[in-house]
Every structure is written in structure tokens, then in C-alpha cells.
Amino acid sequence: MSISLPPLDHIPAFHSVMTHGSLSGAARVLGLAQPTVRRHIEAMESNLETALFTRAANGLTPTAMAHTLMPIAEAVLEEARALGRVATAHRDALEGVVRVTSSRVVATHVLPPVLAALRQSAPAITTEIAATDRPENLARRAADIAIRFTPPTQQALVAQKLPDVALGLFAVPGLADIDGLAALRDAPLILDDREGRIGPALAAIGVPSPQNVVLRCDDALAQIGAICAGVGIGVCQVRLADRLGLRRVLPVFEHRMPAWIVVHEDQAQIARIRHVFDLLKARLPRQM
Template identity: 25%
Template sequence: MNWDDVRLFLEIARAGTLTSAARQLRLSQPTAGRRLRALEEAVGSALFQRTASGFLLTDEGEAMLMHAEHMSEEANVLERKLAGGARGLEGGVRISASDWVSSKVLAAPLGSLAAEHPGLTIELVADSRMLDLQRRETDLAFRFSRFSGADIVQRRLVTINYGLYVSQSYLELRGDPTGSETGAGHQMITMNSALERQPDVTWLRGRWADAGLAFRSNSRESQAAACVAGAGVAVLPRVIGGGLGLVELGGDVPPSRELWLGYHEDLRRLRRLRVLIEHLTEQLPSEI
């Protein structure tokens, strides 16, 4: 039985579709389909029921899933142990962070490190998904909350400060919102509904309960673009809002947030990872 085919089986079981599993493993959909058929022929049973809503495990698939997950965990442990034993700086480090953290906080210091060490390859994945450190979907992750799991090594990297921004055209049209108690007559730019419990969204709504909602997005840079266009008042990281010619409003300050880094403890001895973290710590101030 081919381990790569077992990995494909696991990804389909987790994602529920062949397309998503193929994308995760960087396969074409026809290739993934051929490999799944080959695996089912090898075990002599259909592992999934194909339905309009996705792939559902058959009884045989359910029986195989437990053993496949055990194989996957053993393979992940071996991969982390081998990677953690590497002594040199040559090789790759895969990093995941949100889009704006990648571009505004990490890219410049990581680029300078890559310039110093030509044998080091840094892969920065700008993705808001929580990539799995145990499955080594990423070697190093950056998040705005502490990591769960006793086998994750973590530390606070930097405090991100936020400001309250509007465009000059907005001020000319609607006036300064800081003079309003309720925000009536003003418009807000916030995160989308999936992220509406983030501290800045709660803070902004609490400050101006009667303000209208002009624009929502899960992208900070899209929010910033809407703010520049005059759509409304936005809470933005200062590393974004401070460079766009926007007006930062005075008065109460939005809450800051802590950016944490984390990696699996099996990679603790990986020298290139240690050097990378030390470099970021030296290059970044404690607050930005």
C-alpha cells in the first residue's frame, strides 16, 4: 500500500471533497481521482460514498480511518524528529501568518535574513487558516492568541498597536466622529461577520452604537482601501493605517493585540528555525 495514497485518503476524509484534498496535497484532481481508485482497488473495497454534497466514508472507510490516522501521526513524528536534528542553516523553513502580518511585519526582516544566508529558503504562507503544527503543515506559525497543546513551544513576539482612521474626504463630508456620543450620521468599516468578536470590532461598536455599517471585510488591507476611498471610520493596525495618508483620530485608543509565534517542540533543535526566530526578535521592536 502506497503511503502517498493513504495520505490522500486522509485528506479526503478530513475535507469531504476530492477537490479540496487535491489542493491540499498539490495534486491535480484527475491525478487524485486515479490514486483514490488505485487505493480502493488495493484494499478491495469502496472507501467513500460519492454524494452530491461530498465524499462520505463507507463502513470500510471508517475502519481504515483509525489505522490511517495512526500511520499519519507516526509519519509526522518521524518527519519532525528528522527535521529537528538538522544542524545547518541550509534548507527550508515554512512560515504561516495572516496576509497583512506577512507583508507589513514579517516580510522585510525575513528577506534580510534570506539575503545573509543564501542556502536558507524561507516560505512565507499568507493565510488566515490555522495550519497544523503537529502535522507539519507549517514549521512556524504566527497568531493573535496563545497556542493550545503542551507540545507547542510559544512566545510573544510583538505588540501590535491600532489606530482609528478616516480619510480627509470623509471628514469634509461627515465631520469628525469623535465629537459624537452615539455615532449617529457616521459610517463604520469593520471585520466581516465571522470575525465580529475581535476586540477592535467590539470596541468600535461600543464607542458608536448608532453608527451605520458601510463596509465589512476579513482583510485589513481591503478595509484600509475602503477607508482611503472615504467609506467610513476604520480601526487599523498602525503599520497599515500610518502609511496611507489617512487622518488618525484622537481620543480613546483601540485595544492593542499580542502577536504570538509557535512551533512544535520536536523542532526545538532545528538550527535554522532558532536563527530565524532570533533574527526576528532582534529586528522587530517590542511594539509597532
């Protein structure tokens, strides 16, 4: 039995409507006319013989099938982008696009000096940064290289272990003078919200239950911004905190995160990707 495949040019329209919530939003991003996006959606529904959206006066509402298909559409588009990256550069040339994924903190505070060095060593390489705290799937070519704080589990990956990243408690100078663990109980603290990791880590070193939590947020980048603004005492990478001019609070608290730099084994043979991988491997230990 043959299966009818949707034309590939309909998938970006579907993905964009799902992402941006409307035909007009998708049209702006794709650079298409709104009626064209509508035709692509209708053609995809006809081809698949299923409804993807329900129409109402206030716009489009995705169906259950649309939510089911969305991760597959994302994977198809990532593979298409990877095809374009590979096709735009010669395998042995230091030119073309290399896509790197990392956490938002690393993308903001750690990678820029490495990218500056890359501009010096290989100016014909263009870097794409996917700044996300969600692990990107290298097997599906969502990125060429990943910087991760969890062990790689996918097959066919080349992983280079980096030195563990040390985390500590930091604050601006005016808030950093805390005399002992007990005093931390009433100090202004910045904790995570729903992840619930920082509180147990503090309890493990004997810090009493915090009584003065001034901010809860699961976004590490936002936590660091709040620490630098003097909102309270929070967790930050030790080397990053030094560069930001923060002061260590109670050095007895230290958490270490294992780190890896990962590339798909097929991509590791491409010169421009290998060059970026080797540069990251050499420079990240000094930055993180």
C-alpha cells in the same frame, strides 16, 4: 488484529480531489494523468473497504467518511512535508526550508521586510509562508514557526511573547476629520460581518450604534484595502496604518492584541529554524 494501511502515494490524490472538487483538478495540481488519480482513489477505497466518493454525471461527491478522513489526510501530508524539510538540510547549517505561518495581514504587510533581512543574513534559507487566519498545528508540523495572536496551548512549544499590537480607527485624509464620538455614529464605517467584534469594541468607548455602515467583511486584509481606497473608516494596526499613510480617527479608541512567536521545542534546536525564529523575535516588534 492487523490494520491495512493505505499506500502513502494514494493520500495526495484523495486530498487533492477533496480540495479541488474533481479528478481533473487534482490531476493538474499533482501533475498526474486523470486516470492515475482515479486509480489511486479506487485503490484507496478498496484498501479501506469504504466508499469515499459517489459518482455522478456531474463529477464526484465526497461521502461522510471522506469528510471524516480529510483532516487526518491533511495531518499525514503535513508530517510528510515536515520530514522533507528536515531531511533536505543539515541540522547545523543555515540552509534548507523554514515554514512560517501567520495571519494574512502579517504575511502581506509585516513579514516582507523581515524576509528581505533574512535573505541578507542567510541566503541559503528558503522560506515558505502559510498565510492563514486559522491557527496551524505546530505539533503536527503544519509549520515550523507560528506568529499568533492567541496564547499557545499545545504542549512542547517554545513561545516568545511579543509586544502587544495596537489597533486603532483609521481612514484616508479626506475621511479622517471626525469631531467627537457622536459624529462617528453617522460616519462611513467598515465593520466586521459575522465575527461581531468591532461594533462591541466601539460601544465600549461610548460610540452610538453606527448608522452608516458602508462595508461588512470579516477579512482584515480586505478591510485594510477598503480603508486605503477611501471606502470608509475602519480598524487597522497603528504601525501599519502609519506606513500606509492613513490618518488616525479618534485616538481615544485603541485595542491591544497580545502576540506570540512560537516554535516546537524540537525544531528550535535546528540552526536554520532557530535563525529565523531569532530574526523574527528581533524585528517583529518594530514592524507590528
